[in-house]
Amino acid sequence: MSIMEYNGGSVIAMVGKECVAIASDLRLGNQSLGISSHFQKIFPMSDRIYLGLPGLATDVTTLKEQFRLRLNMYTIKEEREIEPETFAHLVSSTLYERRFGPYFIEPVMAGLQKTPSGAYKPFIAATDLIGCLNFAKDFVVAGTASTKLFGVAEGLWEPDLEPEDLFETCAQTLLNAVDRDAYSGWGAEVYVVTKDKVIKRTLKGRMD
């Protein structure tokens, strides 16, 4: 019994053209027994940063609260909102603080980074459970369906997708991956972040 697979769940984030998408399933289980089909794993960290927390469910809640606290402290001290890249390092150091007794979470984040010219640049990143950062240019995955997500995403993803196409790619990748994973599924949700709005869609999926 692996602790990372105790509750199940998966998250994926993808880069598009001046937009990013992040998606997760909604299952909470106790090994093979399904408990809830409304367990959210993606949380807004600012207007333009979303954080996905697949892994041990108790740590999902703990870390969500922890990041809310640290983000508020940052915003108060700096008198400005955090940028995605800075936030990624905040996530990393928060996890590395518990290097020898880790939170069993592999965070995935997606956001839009402000460039010096005032434009927004898509940003995604993921870390392992002790905070080793992975800044990918295409997509990042985590959770019990990660191998399946890698396979489908590698086949479906292409550069410079428009928001609606990115949504479809991300949704299809997640849905088809979690359908082959016993520990993930039971519904899904997708966030597409663009410079002037965030689109959230809750998807119906197979309920088995």
Place this chain on the structure above:
Amino acid sequence: MPDGSFSHPQQRQFNPYTENGGTILAIAGADFTVIAGDTRQSEGYSIQTRYAPKVFRLTDRAVLAVNGFAADGNMFVKKVKQRLEWYRHAHAKDMPLRAIARLIQTMLYAQRFFPYYVYNILGGIEEDGSGAVYSFDPVGSYEREACRAAGAASSLVQPFLDNQIYFKNQTAAPGTSHPTHLPLPDVLSIVIDSFTSATERHIEVGDGLEMYIVLAKGRSAQSLEGMRGLQELSTRPDGDRVFVIRKELKKD
């Protein structure tokens, strides 16, 4: 002890199996089947060879892909081929595909308590001229399907196939329906995409790709003409025909 004996009970073990990586895949069309496999053979992090075929022509209408423990796989193919030759001598014809599938089940289950450590995928043309894929587990459970991936990267490829072949999680436009079988060029593109994706993300997949194409009797080979690395393997031009396309995959 001084006399050469041991003071504690000793235990020794011989592990008769290894995993040699790689991935195989087969997709059935209406009147053709594509059976493919990469050619890398590895043990742990070491590459033993960049060209070790995992896909084998059995007859003019049957192709077998074996993946798992390479020694067992090669031995198993050898024995299947031998049984098919005996059949040919006894009956003066090639064994039908569904019969080969059942033969493989019996041969695998005969080794139920010391199994061949391999996943088999059999592809080809049935007697009615339809494309068929049979997939097996190591002890002989089998099923006829439209597509199947097996081996090291099966968990990467299978959900992609669910989406692209079975159109899972896709809704057809109003008044239309999804095709039950895809045309050959589409299938070949999906196979190539599957393997380039698997090569990208899985360390045990890569080096080369061999795609066997079995065409039903009477079906034109037009769509294959001019393809790079194409070679015909069939013994007669007027029956079911077997082709192979060899391609390079990334070697890192």
Place this chain on the structure above:
Amino acid sequence: MDISFALTGKGYVIVAADTTAARSIIKMKVDEDKIKVISPHLLMAYSGEPGDTVQFAEYVERNLRLYQIRNTHPLRPSSAASWIRGALASSLRSRKPYSVNLLVGGYDTSTYTPHLYWIDYLGTMTSVPFAAHGYGSYFALSLLDRYHDPEASLEEGLATLRRCLDEVAKRLVVSPEKYKVRVVDKDGVREIEL
């Protein structure tokens, strides 16, 4: 192993827990109350490691009471559940964690809505329309998937609970003989004889 169920309906939450206290194969007690009334509109069914359960339940009870005294108002169900979860989560990474699983049911007197939270000893919390802990969950959850109605009247809700208890009585080898059933709604908490 203790069995507990809970379900929400139109303006109420029903919480039920068996009343046996067992040690190994021996039933030590058959009238143990494993549902704590934490505040006028909050119920908590607890199960798990004997000793830990009552200790933790009383710890929660006194702390939430202290909050009510200090602030004149009690915590609303969602906040109370979050606090309890936090207590379990910090206990999990302590020297001696509490092994307690909870079903927290409450009626929010500000929004007039019933709330139910499924919480386990790890500090996993989720808001659910119905829930179960222990072996009962393997029987009840599928039944509740089929029969639960968030708009059901109290009578219908109790009938659905009855189905769960009957199924456990029929199919579980070591089924308990008695349950304590409590309801929380706009009028507060009360016990119900099935």
